Amino acid sequence: MYETVDLAEYVRAIWRGRFAMITGTLLGGLAALGISLLMRPQYEATTTVGISRHNEDKTTNRTFQALLENRSIGTKVLTELGLDKPPHNLTAEEFIHEALEVEEVPDTSLLIVRVRVSDPTLAARATERLSALAIEMNEQLADRTATTKRSVLKRQLDEARQKLDGLETRLVAFKDNAQIELTRRGVEALLEQRGTLSWLLVELAAEQTRLASAEKELSQRKPTVTVQRSIDRDVPLMESVRANPTPTKPMFDVALKDEFINPVYEELEKSVAAMRTKVAGMERQRRELTERLSPDSPQFAQMKRLNEREVQLAELERQVTLARTLHNDLFLRHEQARIESASASQLSVLDPPQVPLRPVSPRKVLNTALGLLLGFMLTFTLLMVRQFVRLSA
Numbered sequence: 001m002y003e004t005v006d007l008a009e010y011v012r013a014i015w016r017g018r019f020a021m022i023t024g025t026l027l028g029g030l031a032a033l034g035i036s037l038l039m040r041p042q043y044e045a046t047t048t049v050g051i052s053r054h055n056e057d058k059t060t061n062r063t064f065q066a067l068l069e070n071r072s073i074g075t076k077v078l079t080e081l082g083l084d085k086p087p088h089n090l091t092a093e094e095f096i097h098e099a100l101e102v103e104e105v106p107d108t109s110l111l112i113v114r115v116r117v118s119d120p121t122l123a124a125r126a127t128e129r130l131s132a133l134a135i136e137m138n139e140q141l142a143d144r145t146a147t148t149k150r151s152v153l154k155r156q157l158d159e160a161r162q163k164l165d166g167l168e169t170r171l172v173a174f175k176d177n178a179q180i181e182l183t184r185r186g187v188e189a190l191l192e193q194r195g196t197l198s199w200l201l202v203e204l205a206a207e208q209t210r211l212a213s214a215e216k217e218l219s220q221r222k223p224t225v226t227v228q229r230s231i232d233r234d235v236p237l238m239e240s241v242r243a244n245p246t247p248t249k250p251m252f253d254v255a256l257k258d259e260f261i262n263p264v265y266e267e268l269e270k271s272v273a274a275m276r277t278k279v280a281g282m283e284r285q286r287r288e289l290t291e292r293l294s295p296d297s298p299q300f301a302q303m304k305r306l307n308e309r310e311v312q313l314a315e316l317e318r319q320v321t322l323a324r325t326l327h328n329d330l331f332l333r334h335e336q337a338r339i340e341s342a343s344a345s346q347l348s349v350l351d352p353p354q355v356p357l358r359p360v361s362p363r364k365v366l367n368t369a370l371g372l373l374l375g376f377m378l379t380f381t382l383l384m385v386r387q388f389v390r391l392s393a
Helices: 007-016 018-038 061-068 071-081 092-099 120-178 180-219 235-243 263-292 298-342 364-392
Strands: 043-052 100-104 110-117 224-230 255-261 346-351
Touching: 007 018, 007 364, 018 364, 043 061, 043 120, 061 100, 061 110, 061 120, 071 092, 071 120, 092 100, 092 110, 110 120, 120 298, 120 346, 180 263, 255 263
Parallel strands: none
Antiparallel strands: 043 110, 043 346, 100 110, 224 255
16 A cells, blocks of 8 residues: 655655755855856957958858858967966867857858957957957958969960960961962852853854754755856847858757856855854863863862862861950959959958956856755755655654
């Protein structure tokens, strides 16, 4: 069976031990107060650091927070202010992790810097010096980064300029030596002659056809024409007949024949001669053009050279265009780097630190209150344990 707990006994035990509880509570408060009085007071100085960013700068607040918590800056602050010597004896690690606190204000470009040491003046000076050294280091880093970037871009820009100048010089020299325009005009004339040859072949074939037709017609005609006429139309001959009294036959029945040059034949002959002359000239012109346009001719070789030179010219112009594009791009990037170096993210002190008038630790009132509470709870617990043991016995 379970034993019934008599609360009245515990209440009476508390009443009997009231003086002990008061004494324990006071002793706890006095102990906490004594410890607080023995502790070295700590003073905290605060400053607000603002970050001004360029529109395209992607640097976060955490970067500048790490800069403020840099070990080299902490060491320099300790050395300059003597915080690494007695009675402080702070190391860089202790200063960063115990004495320094850098807090980021959410959704802003602000950082709160707090330094806590036992000397109020040194706390303010350490906060001020820490911020100044961080600002100086940020400027040095920005200048170094910008200088390095500009130097690399400047070297690349000079190389691109040198390459572009060399290619442009080669291009001008190639144009002067290749004489492409002059060669192109010669090739254009050659191409015109090729068109002329095509036309000439057609005209020659037509002319040869006309010549053959004219020669055939000429072969079918006689060069002369015979014309018959009566004797009575020839007066001298009639006089001779009258003088002859014994004609063998009637003279009036005699027919006379006259031969004349055929005018049609004569015209055809002239036309054929002209056609033959024309065909011969066209044949001669065809031979000349054929020889000139043959693959082994100097003109054809000139055409091949033009094609090769035009390919070389196009390649040189492409290289010049690429080199000019690269040079212009590097020039713009170099100018952007110069502008960005002048508008890099900067740190600035918005709220200078003030010498704190009251320490932030130890908190004597709070510590004493906690000591009183702890003394009361400890005495009360002991009384309850003692009563439990007595009742159990």
